[in-house]
Amino acid sequence: MARHAIVTGASRGIGRAIATGLARRGYDLALTDIAAQEKVLLETVAEVGKLGGRCIPVLGDVSDIGDCRRAVAEAVQGLGHVDVLVNNAGILRLATIDELTTDTWDQTFAVNTRGVFQMTQAVVPHMKERKYGRIVNIASLAARTGGPGQSHYAASKSAVVGFTRVSSMEFGGYGITVNAVCPGIIVTEMGMNNLRDPERVAYFEKVTDLHRLGQPEDVVGPVAFFASDDSAFVTGQALNVDGGIFYS
Ligand SMILES: NC(=O)c1ccc[n+]([C@@H]2O[C@H](COP(=O)([O-])OP(=O)(O)OC[C@H]3O[C@@H](n4cnc5c(N)ncnc54)[C@H](O)[C@@H]3O)[C@@H](O)[C@H]2O)c1
Numbered sequence: 001m002a003r004h005a006i007v008t009g010a011s012r013g014i015g016r017a018i019a020t021g022l023a024r025r026g027y028d029l030a031l032t033d034i035a036a037q038e039k040v041l042l043e044t045v046a047e048v049g050k051l052g053g054r055c056i057p058v059l060g061d062v063s064d065i066g067d068c069r070r071a072v073a074e075a076v077q078g079l080g081h082v083d084v085l086v087n088n089a090g091i092l093r094l095a096t097i098d099e100l101t102t103d104t105w106d107q108t109f110a111v112n113t114r115g116v117f118q119m120t121q122a123v124v125p126h127m128k129e130r131k132y133g134r135i136v137n138i139a140s141l142a143a144r145t146g147g148p149g150q151s152h153y154a155a156s157k158s159a160v161v162g163f164t165r166v167s168s169m170e171f172g173g174y175g176i177t178v179n180a181v182c183p184g185i186i187v188t189e190m191g192m193n194n195l196r197d198p199e200r201v202a203y204f205e206k207v208t209d210l211h212r213l214g215q216p217e218d219v220v221g222p223v224a225f226f227a228s229d230d231s232a233f234v235t236g237q238a239l240n241v242d243g244g245i246f247y248s
Pocket residue numbers: 008009010011012013014015032033034037060061062063087088089090091111115138139140141142182183184185186187188189190191192
């Protein structure tokens with residue numbers, strides 16, 4: 001039976017790379033993104049669909065519980081069943097603590113943290129019924145360290161790692177594993193927040209063991225591992241995928 005996955009925030013960047021990588025591994029996919037990204041999402045769905053498997057678009061905002069429930073229902077209806085949820089959608093709005101507004105704090109948590117909870121809660125009844133599931137949460141190197149201007153982002157991603165651990169405890173008995181991936185500095189639109197200054201780029205290249213920045217494709221293998229049965233006895237973990245920039 002073909003494996004089926006939902007990838008949130010999949011129209012571009014790391015989500016798009018994960019979708020492409022899973023399609024190449026034979027998955028059928030439901031790709032989600034917000035309404036503002038509809039055109040790009042449809043282009044991505046068309047491109048990924050050329051790789052062979054089914055690929056359906058699902059519009060929805062992960063910070064909206066109704067959207068999450070509808071997205072999962074559309075994915076289950078469109079694909080037949082869902083084996084894997086990749087919680088990839090995320091935002092980064094830089095602001096130092098001095099200038100950070102309550103709105104920015106709340107929006108960051110609404111998408112990065114509450115979105116992971118809401119998509120998980122929406123998909124788990126289906127996975128429990130099937131006694132099988134793989135949930136992969138895209139956290140961040142910021143959950144381990146973070147940088148100036150990212151306090152809210154780092155806090156939201158640290159929360160994802162904590163949520164991953166307890167999800168693993170609560171769902172393990174149903175054959176559902178839950179793991180997190182913590183990407184380092186990855187060249188995407190979001191990653192550009194860290195990369196506008198050439199001196200910062202040179203610094204990151206110097207302090208990374210592999211002496212290069214990450215590409216979205218660098219995140220795919222670890223996600224595919226956690227999504228697969230090769231990781232059947234691995235759960236509650238958070239894996240750094242950062243070229244060797246931080247150790248924990
Ligand atoms: N790029 C990096 O350096 C880096 C490092 C560590 C972790 N991450 C994480 O990886 C994930 C992907 O990041 P990226 O670099 O590809 O960023 P990106 O900004 O290129 O892509 C993020 C995607 O999420 C979507 N999205 C945003 N808000 C959403 C919402 N409310 N509902 C549904 N979709 C929404 C966006 O429209 C976009 O398509 C994020 O969770 C991010 O925090 C990125």
